[in-house]
Amino acid sequence: MSANVMLLPENVRHSLILFRNELRKYGIQTQITSTVRSSAKQQKLYEMSRRGLLNYPVAPPGTSLHEAGRAVDMLVRPESQLPLAASVGRQFGFKWAGVRDKVHFSYVLPIGGLVSGFKRLFSRPKTPALRALRTKEAAFQSGKAQVRTFTSLPKHCR
Numbered sequence: 001m002s003a004n005v006m007l008l009p010e011n012v013r014h015s016l017i018l019f020r021n022e023l024r025k026y027g028i029q030t031q032i033t034s035t036v037r038s039s040a041k042q043q044k045l046y047e048m049s050r051r052g053l054l055n056y057p058v059a060p061p062g063t064s065l066h067e068a069g070r071a072v073d074m075l076v077r078p079e080s081q082l083p084l085a086a087s088v089g090r091q092f093g094f095k096w097a098g099v100r101d102k103v104h105f106s107y108v109l110p111i112g113g114l115v116s117g118f119k120r121l122f123s124r125p126k127t128p129a130l131r132a133l134r135t136k137e138a139a140f141q142s143g144k145a146q147v148r149t150f151t152s153l154p155k156h157c158r
């Protein structure tokens with residue numbers, strides 16, 4: 001079952017399309033399983049999670065980025081490519097939640113407005129904000145998953 005990406009805010013949806021197109025170039029398949037959630041839906045998932053019925057963590061209602069339209073859950077295949085997918089995601093403003101919630105990507109752009117976010121999207125990720133993000137993300141991951149970084153961006157991203 002695929003989730004409705006049309007519910008996402010336009011900037012998030014647009015970045016997600018670019019992100020998934022890029023993954024396809026690496027032969028990585030994706031399937032969106034959750035996008036925007038109502039508080040009622042979040043409540044339901046939270047209760048299921050507390051009863052041990054789900055194998056991924058669920059934030060309490062009112063605190064999830066899914067409720068704000070700033071997160072997507074996406075299956076990545078093959079799973080061995082998750083570190084690469086996380087690395088590609090950063091180029092498009094998506095921060096992978098790590099192995100504890102391996103389908104979850106938070107949209108962390110734009111930081112400080114749409115225009116600067118857009119510029120950041122098409123520039124090399126050498127800004128302090130993105131470096132800090134990379135450090136945080138690395139810490140969040142379970143250690144053994146080595147984060148690969150790009151030495152160069154695809155031509156259209158330069």
Ligand SMILES: [Zn+2]
Pocket residue numbers: 034066071072073103104105
């Ligand atoms: Zn999620």
